[in-house]
Amino acid sequence: MIKNLVIVESPAKAKTIEKFLGNEFIVRSSFGHIVDLNSKKLSVDVEQDFAPQYEVSPDKKKLVTELKKMAKEAELVWLASDEDREGEAISWHLFNTLGLKAESSKRIVFHEITKTAILNAIEHPRSIDKNLVDAQQARRVLDRLVGYELSPLLWKKVKPSLSAGRVQSVAVRLIVEREEEIKNFESVSYFRTLAEFQIQGKKGQTIIAEYSERFKSAEEAETFLKKQVSGLFSVHSVEKKPGKKSPAPPFTTSTLQQEASRKLGYSVANTMRIAQNLYESGLITYMRTDSVNLSDLALNTTRAEVEKLYGSEYVKTRRFKTKNKGAQEAHEAIRPTYIDRTSIEGSREVKKLYDLIWKRTVASQMSEARLEKTNVEIQSTEADKMFVAQGEVIKFDGFLKVYSEGTDEENGDHPEGLLPEIHKGDDLNLIQMSTTEKFTKHPARYTEASLVRKLEELGIGRPSTYAPTISTIQKREYVVKEDRQGTQRKFQEFVLKDGKVTAKTGSEMTGNEKSKLFPTDIGTLVNKFLMQYFDNILDYNFTAHVEKEFDAIADGQKEWNDMIKNFYGPFHDKVEDTLNNSGKFSGERLLGTDPKTGKNVYVKIGRYGAMAQIGDTDSDEKPAFAGLQKDQSVETITLAEALKLFAFPRSLGEFEGAEVTVAIGRFGPYVKHNKLFFSIKKDKNPSSLTLDEAIEIIHEKREAEKNKIIKSFKEDDKVQVLNGRYGAYLTIDGQNYKIPKDKEAASLSLEDCYEIAKDPKNLPKKRGFKKKK
DNA sequence: CAGTGAGCGAGCTTCCGCTTGACTT
Numbered sequence: 159m160i161k162n163l164v165i166v167e168s169p170a171k172a173k174t175i176e177k178f179l180g181n182e183f184i185v186r187s188s189f190g191h192i193v194d195l196n197s198k199k200l201s202v203d204v205e206q207d208f209a210p211q212y213e214v215s216p217d218k219k220k221l222v223t224e225l226k227k228m229a230k231e232a233e234l235v236w237l238a239s240d241e242d243r244e245g246e247a248i249s250w251h252l253f254n255t256l257g258l259k260a261e262s263s264k265r266i267v268f269h270e271i272t273k274t275a276i277l278n279a280i281e282h283p284r285s286i287d288k289n290l291v292d293a294q295q296a297r298r299v300l301d302r303l304v305g306y307e308l309s310p311l312l313w314k315k316v317k318p319s320l321s322a323g324r325v326q327s328v329a330v331r332l333i334v335e336r337e338e339e340i341k342n343f344e345s346v347s348y349f350r351t352l353a354e355f356q357i358q359g360k361k362g363q364t365i366i367a368e369y370s371e372r373f374k375s376a377e378e379a380e381t382f383l384k385k386q387v388s389g390l391f392s393v394h395s396v397e398k399k400p401g402k403k404s405p406a407p408p409f410t411t412s413t414l415q416q417e418a419s420r421k422l423g424y425s426v427a428n429t430m431r432i433a434q435n436l437y438e439s440g441l442i443t444y445m446r447t448d449s450v451n452l453s454d455l456a457l458n459t460t461r462a463e464v465e466k467l468y469g470s471e472y473v474k475t476r477r478f479k480t481k482n483k484g485a486q487e488a489h490e491a492i493r494p495t496y497i498d499r500t501s502i503e504g505s506r507e508v509k510k511l512y513d514l515i516w517k518r519t520v521a522s523q524m525s526e527a528r529l530e531k532t533n534v535e536i537q538s539t540e541a542d543k544m545f546v547a548q549g550e551v552i553k554f555d556g557f558l559k560v561y562s563e564g565t566d567e568e569n570g571d572h573p574e575g576l577l578p579e580i581h582k583g584d585d586l587n588l589i590q591m592s593t594t595e596k597f598t599k600h601p602a603r604y605t606e607a608s609l610v611r612k613l614e615e616l617g618i619g620r621p622s623t624y625a626p627t628i629s630t631i632q633k634r635e636y637v638v639k640e641d642r643q644g645t646q647r648k649f650q651e652f653v654l655k656d657g658k659v660t661a662k663t664g665s666e667m668t669g670n671e672k673s674k675l676f677p678t679d680i681g682t683l684v685n686k687f688l689m690q691y692f693d694n695i696l697d698y699n700f701t702a703h704v705e706k707e708f709d710a711i712a713d714g715q716k717e718w719n720d721m722i723k724n725f726y727g728p729f730h731d732k733v734e735d736t737l738n739n740s741g742k743f744s745g746e747r748l749l750g751t752d753p754k755t756g757k758n759v760y761v762k763i764g765r766y767g768a769m770a771q772i773g774d775t776d777s778d779e780k781p782a783f784a785g786l787q788k789d790q791s792v793e794t795i796t797l798a799e800a801l802k803l804f805a806f807p808r809s810l811g812e813f814e815g816a817e818v819t820v821a822i823g824r825f826g827p828y829v830k831h832n833k834l835f836f837s838i839k840k841d842k843n844p845s846s847l848t849l850d851e852a853i854e855i856i857h858e859k860r861e862a863e864k865n866k867i868i869k870s871f872k873e874d875d876k877v878q879v880l881n882g883r884y885g886a887y888l889t890i891d892g893q894n895y896k897i898p899k900d901k902e903a904a905s906l907s908l909e910d911c912y913e914i915a916k917d918p919k920n921l922p923k924k925r926g927f928k929k930k931k
Numbered sequence: 932c933a934g935t936g937a938g939c940g941a942g943c944t945t946c947c948g949c950t951t952g953a954c955t956t
Contacts, residue, residue, distance in 0.1 A: 167950065190950025197945080217951095244949055298947075305946020312945085319944045326946085434951085446949090622948055764936045775937060783936050807934090823933035835933055880956080887956060894956060 160184050163232035165225065165252055167239050170438050171271060175238075178273045179280075184232075186225060188239065192218045193251045195298070200306050202299050204726065207719045210299055214255060222255060229256045234264065237286070238279070241267035242486035243712070247294035250286050260285070270453040270490045271443065293711040296718040300324070300704060303726060304695060307733045308688070315736070315743045316687060317680065317763060321634055324701060325619045325627055327688055330636045331696050332612055333604055334677045334685040343600035347649075348372045349379035351593040353545055355391060355536065355586035363578040364589065367536050367545035376650050379593040380661070382541070383654045389540035391586040401529040401550070405521040405557040407450035407478035408491035411621035412614045414445070417518070419607035422510050425673075426606040426625045432511045433492070440495055441502055442515055446621040447489035448614075450478040452519075456493055460523040463497045468559060474525040484617035484705055493519040517560050524557035532577050536586060549577030588654075595649040603674040606639065618701045636681030644669030679768050679792040683745040691736045695729075750797040757781075759800055761792045766824065768792050770800040788826060802845060810849040818852050820844050829855050871908045879903055879911070888914055895920040 162183040166172050169187040176185040193212040195201035203209040214222050229235050235258055237249035249265055252258070264283035268275040301324055308322035351369035356362075373379040409417070411430075418429040433445035452460070457475055464473050480487065494516050502512050530553055536545040552558065604612070610624045619627055631637050644667050651662045677685070688696050697703075704725075710716040746762035749770075757773040766785065773781035784803035786795065807821035807830070816832045827844035829836040829852045836859045838844055842851060868886055869879035876891040886903035888895040888911055895914050897903050906914075914920050 169951075188950080189952095191948070192950095194948095195946090240949085248949070294948095301947045303946085307945095309945035313943095321945045323946045438951090620948060622950080627947090762936095766935060769936060771936080780937080785935085821933080824935085825933060828933060830933080837933090889956090896956095 160228060160232040162234050162236060163228050164236040164238050167245065167248060168444070170440070171444070174271055174440070175276055178276050183236075184228070186228065188225070188248060188252060189218065189221060191215065191244070191248055191251065192222055192225075193255055195302055200302065202302055204730075208299055208722045208726070210295060210302075212251070225252075226256050229258060232262075234262055236280070236283070237263060237265045238267070240488035241269055242488040243290055243294045243297065243708070245488060246287055246290040247298075250288070250291045253286060269449070269451075269488055270455075272453050272455045274455075275453070287712075289714045290712045292718040293708040296708055296711055296721055297704075299718075299722055300725065303722070303729070307730065308692065308695075311733055311737060312684060312687070315740065316684060317765060317767075319634075320680075320684060321630070322684070322688060324695065324704075325613075325623065326630050326634075326636075327685075327696055328616070328618055328698065328701070329609060329613060329627055330631050330677070330681050331685050331689070332609065333631075333637050333675050334682050336601060336604060337677050337682075340600045340603065345597045345600065347595050347597050348374060349376070349593045349650075350596050351379070351382070351591065353386075353391075353536075353591040354589045356589055357578060357580060358585040358587060360578070363580075365534065365536075365547050365578060365580060365586075367534065367547035369541070369545050369593075370543045373593065376595070376652075379595075380652050380659065383591060383593055383652045383659050385540045386538060386588070386591055386654055387657055387659065389538040389588070391536055391538050391545075391588055393580060393582055393584040393586065394535040394537040394544060395533075396535075396580055396582050397533045399531045399533070400553075401531045403527045403529065403556075403558070405476075405524060405526070406518065408452060408493055408519050408522045409515060410448050410450060410480075410482075410491060411446050412448070412610050412624065414492055414515070415610050415624065416607040417514060418511060419605060421514065422507075424507070424511070426610060426628055428507075429511065430625045432508055435508060436512055436515075441499070441512060442495060443491070443493050444489045445492055447487075447492060448480065448482060448485040448621055449487040449489055450480050450491045451487065452477075452493060452522075453490055456490070456497070456519075457523065460497045460520060464520060464524055467500075468524070471554075472524050472556060472559065474556075475523055478522070482614060482617070484702075491519075521557040521560045524560065525554075527552060527556040527558045528554040534577065534580060547577060551576065591654040592651060594651045597647070597649075597668070603671060603676065605673055605675065609675060616698050616701065617705060631681070634680075635678055636684060637675045637677050639673055639675055640671075641673065642669070642671040642676075644671070679745070680763055682793070683743065683763050686745070687743045691732060691740075745792055747792060749795070749800055752801060759797055761786070761795055761800060763792065770795070770803050772804065785822060785824070787822060805845065810847070810852050813849070813853050813856070818849060818856075820847050820852065831856055868903055869906060871911075873908055877908060877911050879906055888920075890915050 164175065164179070164183055164185040165188055166175060166185065167188055167190055169189065172185040172187040176183065179185065192214060194215050195210055196213050201211045203211065235256070237252055239245040239248040239252070253263060265286050266279040266283050268279040305321070305323040309320065312320040312322055350372055352366060353369065354364055354366050356364050373382060414433065415426045415429050418424040419426065424432070430445065433442065436442045437445050461473055461475050492515060494512070497516070497519065500516065502509060530551045532549040532551070534547040534549070536547070538545065602608070606628050609628065613619045613624065632639060646665050647668045648663055648665050651664055653660050653662060694700060707716065707721050711718045711721060744762035744764065746760050749759045749761060751757060752759050752772050755772065760771045762769065762771065768786035768790070770784050770786060771781050773779060775781060782804060784806070786792070786803065790799065803822065807819045810818045810820055812818065813831060819830045820838070821828060821830060822844060825837070827838040829838060836855045838847065838855060866881050867878060868881055871877050878889050880887055880889055886897055888897055890911065897906070897914060898920065901910065
């Protein structure tokens with residue numbers, strides 16, 4: 159007989175709480191939502207007040223059966239899902255699905271996993287807040303209607319299998335628009351002037367200052383420098399001002415992702431995987447949170463730790479308030495569970511992330527750094543404006559002590575950090591002055607992490623969806639994350655030294671990009687389509703606007719079905735109208751005419767992606783088609799490049815009595831020989847590939863094939879033991895089997911292989927998600 | 932995995948948020 163059954167959302171949380179509660183309580187987890195709308199259908203009854211048709215999620219069936227049984231046996235069931243919109247809905251679904259009764263179930267909430275918080279929650283149960291549940295239903299239904307009406311429209315008008323949604327489509331829009339800004343950006347050059355002086359009478363004491371005017375042209379810059387040949391320099395003013403710096407608040411999901419990207423180079427998904435690992439080992443608190451709040455327990459232990467490690471002058475207890483409006487704050491900030499664990503065991507990447515979290519948490523509870531800022535103005539007898547040098551000296555490091563231990567570039571020594579002792583009226587000797595051409599920079603492309611920051615700022619998406627959203631827009635091929643090589647750029651420079659001005663030119667790399675998000679042709683096209691017909695949903699304020707309505711529903715001021723009705727009417731009309739009254743949206747671009755045939759040459763997005771086309775679709779003759787290559791774009795491809803694509807398939811000659819051809823397929827360029835395909839690697843150009851090179855590619859592939867075979871059998875050539883991406887596996891007549899862990903792949907006999915194939919356990923499991931293409 | 936692209940039509944694709952494993956050839 160179970161006395162008390164407590165249900166929380168996360169199994170790791172269940173384990174911890176069970177320890178606090180003693181043996182009259184059993185704690186189980188729901189693993190998040192247990193019911194959802196069916197993914198194959200709309201599952202919203204538009205005619206019946208938008209009634210959602212919930213089903214137990216397929217992967218939760220077994221769990222629900224177990225929980226049902228336990229709930230029946232228990233005297234009291236405590237619904238302890240998170241204290242936010244989704245959490246309230248989870249409790250409500252548990253109540254309905256498990257068949258609970260009001261008199262034998264209670265709803266409790268806590269937003270930190272400490273003994274006091276839990277015991278306090280048990281003392282103050284409440285009932286399920288149906289208004290909050292309704293706000294969640296509105297959110298769920300709205301997202302379903304938008305996603306499941308817009309996506310099929312895209313399948314018809316643009317390309318199959320595409321998707322659109324309240325969150326992902328705005329993420330794509332941000333990236334597309336940033337790229338447009340960059341394309342339209344006109345870089346302007348200017349000249350920046352730096353001078354190095356020596357303080358008279360003080361050997362070796364130098365100071366570097368910048369002239370406070372930037373010159374627009376090389377002529378202006380050169381004239382200025384020539385004038386300075388006869389200049390006399392002295393200190394016009396020295397101003398010292400105290401300053402201070404305060405630590406950042408503890409981590410939320412979004413700030414953790416940003417910092418781990420900046421300082422450790424982790425992708426957003428990688429950070430979350432490692433954090434999950436730390437959480438499950440009990441080393442950090444929950445990693446999907448929008449709160450910067452620390453529990454009293456955490457504040458106290460951190461204070462003690464700071465005092466122990468650095469002394470009492472470094473202690474400053476702070477409570478941070480979240481500035482983020484959409485925050486629901488069901489959890490604490492991300493922090494080490496035990497702050498006195500200054501380091502942990504594990505892989506390098508796990509240790510580094512823990513270290514980052516530890517430092518950020520500790521620093522947040524330390525005193526501010528005190529600085530002294532110095533501003534020196536230097537005058538020239540030959541110039542109207544001042545040369546300025548700025549210095550910053552740390553008088554008391556405070557929280558910076560913790561950061562300076564790591565490899566943190568942001569707080570590394572600034573060259574202007576230290577200024578020599580200098581006074582008003584000091585005379586200065588000019589050592590050297592230079593004026594260098596610089597260029598204004600276009601706005602930065604998004605990284606995964608900076609995109610998350612922007613989404614959070616707009617209140618779009620939640621801690622649990624930032625990483626999946628970024629993966630979705632890449633999976634749909636709306637955006638790609640990649641490195642791109644920049645170009646060399648020349649710049650001019652004038653140097654004044656020993657009374658002479660010399661002109662120089664230099665060259666520098668510009669436009670190098672590392673792990674940045676670029677829109678693809680299809681991403682750009684889908685965005686254009688959605689902006690044309692559904693700009694209200696792509697509006698950066700759309701989410702903020704509906705969130706206000708969800709809040710009104712949660713406050714009981716609005717019925718959720720009314721809200722959905724008001725939205726759905728015009729939205730659905732627009733979907734229907736677009737469906738019936740607009741043609742295919744292919745982004746077609748006329749490049750020119752084919753010199754051979756005189757026919758028009760187009761590029762556009764088709765059923766299988768970007769393609770070039772010779773001839774008109776409505777003419778009697780069927781047009782010729784050719785797919786674009788991976789690195790080509792509908793936006794930038796030229797007529798000559800497009801025409802080249804039609805030179806395939808191209809015959810190279812004969813090899814071993816069969817024709818060798820080169821062509822470009824769905825997966826890039828390939829060589830075909832004897833009905834076999836051989837991919838051409840990126841370093842070779844298919845347009846200029848020779849027969850010899852093709853034969854070499856064939857030999858390489860054959861060699862690789864040979865190494866792939868661990869074992870084959872004369873008696874039955876259908877049976878092979880092969881080396882795959884995930885280790886050895888067995889294949890019989892095209893069907894693959896796993897090799898049990900207790901068997902050695904290389905020493906399998908033919909009988910062993912048959913034996914393995916008999917056991918259905920060794921069949922590869924079907925993937926949980928859909929196959930690619 | 933590799934011959935496509937109009938149109939015919941079958942059958943498929945798709946959302947956001949809450950949570951972990953299971954497991955890929």
